[in-house]
Amino acid sequence: MVTPDLVSEEDIAKLTIPDDLPDEQPTFKAYVEAKVYDKEGHLVQYHRQPMRSLTQYFLALMAIPIIGTYQGASINQAPGILTNVLGLPSSISAYYNANISWDWAIQLGSGTQAFSPSLTSLAAPILNGTGAGELSYGSLSVSYAGSTIFVSLQVTNTTSSAISVTEIGLKGTIYIQYSAGSINTYSFLLSYDTFSTAISVPALGMAIFQITLSFMG
């Protein structure tokens, strides 16, 4: 008979949150990258830094492929991580069926704030537009190579002044589709980083921001 009390659950909990194990390659690397061009298309700034700040919502999103969307084979309810962290419904009232999918977006900002795994927004998001202090957001591009996912966004500054970008976030939106056309949406901040050096997008210039998420195999 196995008696678990010879090692307390508290001890086990400590073991499962180990200190760094030296001399091994990290599981995951992430980078934030920015390339800035002037109005003539010359590259005027290149910046790359490690991403350091994933939120608990990223962790919950990546839990979906790992733990699934149901508590079990015969339990028609969503796992607690999805309901408690992401705020998804335990079960949805549907005529026919329901499913889940998600999308990402890059958000830029001009503020700074201390990181918390529970952050929900940038300090000072830069709006999409052509007015003063605004950047015109292009389409998002997503690709992958092996275990690395690339997310990039092109923005254009159509104003007559340079715009400084000091923070960047990866945003996520979860969609639950049900009853032939009904959609519930849930939005989160998946990562948050401040740039170690501000990115200045010149008047009539443009910039490409890229987030690289590399799961090392």
Add this chain to the structure above:
Amino acid sequence: MMVGKGIEDIDIDMPKDAYDTGKDTPTFRAYLTIIVRDSEGKVVKVHRQKSHSPTANFIGLMLPLTYFNVTGNSYTLKNTGGGTYGYKPAINVGAQCISYPNTAVNYPSYIVMIQVGSGSQSNPYAAYSLAAPIANGSGTGQLIYGQPSVPSNIIVSGSEAYFTISQTFNNSSGDTITITEVGIITHLRFSQSNNGSYTDFGQVLVWYDVLSSAISVPNGGSVTIYYTFTVNP
């Protein structure tokens, strides 16, 4: 605007942190903790290692809708039996996405188990099944699988956040059992929202690790495997 002039035509200082030194603190890590007990419940071994290996299935399942919308591509998932499925979620009543609990039908997508095996394979990313799964049972070479334990929340402590899933296996085989590989298996169903149609894709390996040293489970003993996923450790 013309974009595309080479980086060489301008003097740009490369920030020091642009270089991959291999010493950066990653923002995400996964760990394996394995605790082995003998027939009297006494802990006889604690094994810890970093987990390295989401599989190609996991990467495909993580991709956002934009990838599928812009490229028009599907992503080929492979289940543990070698069967394939062209995963292509979309905001469309006829699109098949991962099933979600609802009041109409019950097509569950759920974690089946942490599976253990006695083999190994050199390319974990491409793995779609364990090399030599240890069967559930009390026969020769088998382990009795407990149910996977999944927490109901993520623990947040300062900047760190984590969750741990675990599973216990008992050895009633009559002999020592050696574990050399571990994986996480999820059963996936893809359903569409405009009717009861769905695809039961079966069991999918989403995470896989070869152990850095073999784990021996004595007869009458047990082993508990903990997978911890953490951000900002």
